[in-house]
Amino acid sequence: MRAVLFDAGNTLVFLDYSRMAAAVSAALGIPLTAEDLAAGSAEASRAMETARGADRERAAAYLETLFRVAGVPAERMEAVxxxxxxxHLERHLWSSVAGDTRETLARLKAAGLRLGVVSNSDGRVEAALEAAGLLQYFDVVLDSALVGVEKPDPAIFRAALEALGVRPDEALHVGDLYEVDVVGARAAGIEAVLLCSAAESPDHRCRTIRSLALLADDLLSGDRAAS
Ligand SMILES: [Mg+2]
Incomplete structure (x- = not known):
């Protein structure tokens, strides 16, 4: 293993629920908390995976599901x-980082692995990673809006391999969406791991991992046992 590729949203960076809840509450006059939004995250991920269209539509389905589950009526969604x-124009919506992510990336980097990001985004993922203090760990960042193809198209994964100078069998991809991350990486011949929180019960037929820190433990110990 010479390289690890990461999805960005819900893998490296997360929605800032507190900021979103405060702003939408103020704008719509509907009381909302970060916990109200977090409650819909699993359903929102499923909506994102099954939504038709390009990433823009999938991202919209994700956000709309969060607010619907939190109790915002359909007729207020346009205002949301x-x-x-x-x-998002003021500051990237995906700006929260899990507590141990920087340390985990530093460990992988120190072990000599090359690290890349393969993200379906809007041209701003590099800026989001920089704002989150993560950009320094990556040798390459591919943003679908700039590359011109989106996951699960294997072309975006091949572009990452080429940029890193590694073969498909020398890389691993980790992401949170089976249909986007696992299906896409496998189509490029790259082994994939699905990141699943403890609250989710994955029914997908692939290797799963609970956190990036556990993935790093696994990779750096040489123990490749699948869960
Ligand atoms: Mg994701």
Whole structure:
């Protein structure tokens, strides 16, 4: 193993639920908390995986599901979208980082692995990673809006391998969406691991891992036992 590729959203960076809840509450006059939004995350991931269309539509389905589960009525969704668009222009919506992510990336880097990001995004993923203090760990960052192809198209994974100078069998991809991350990486001949929180019960037929720190433990110990 010479390289690890990472998805960005819900793998490296997460939605800032507190900021979103505060802004939408103020704009719509509907009381919302970070916990209200977090409660819909598993359903939102499923909506994102099954939504038709390009990443833009999938991302919209994800956000709409979060607010629907939190109790926002359908007729207020246009106002929610307008508020989120304004917030995202001010600062990237995906700006939260799990506590041990920087340390985990530093460990992988120190072990000599090359690290890359393969993200379906809007041209701003590099800026989001920089703002989150993560950009320094990556040798390459591929943003679908800039590459011109989206996961699960294997072309974006091949572009990452080429940029890193590694073969498919020398790389591993980790992401949170089976249909996007696992299906896409496998189509490029790359082994994939699905990141699943303890609350989720994956029914997908692939290797799963609970956290990036556990994945790093596994990779750096040489123990490749699948869960
Ligand atoms: Mg993701």
């Amino acid at each position: 979208r307008a508020c989120l668009t304004r917030l």
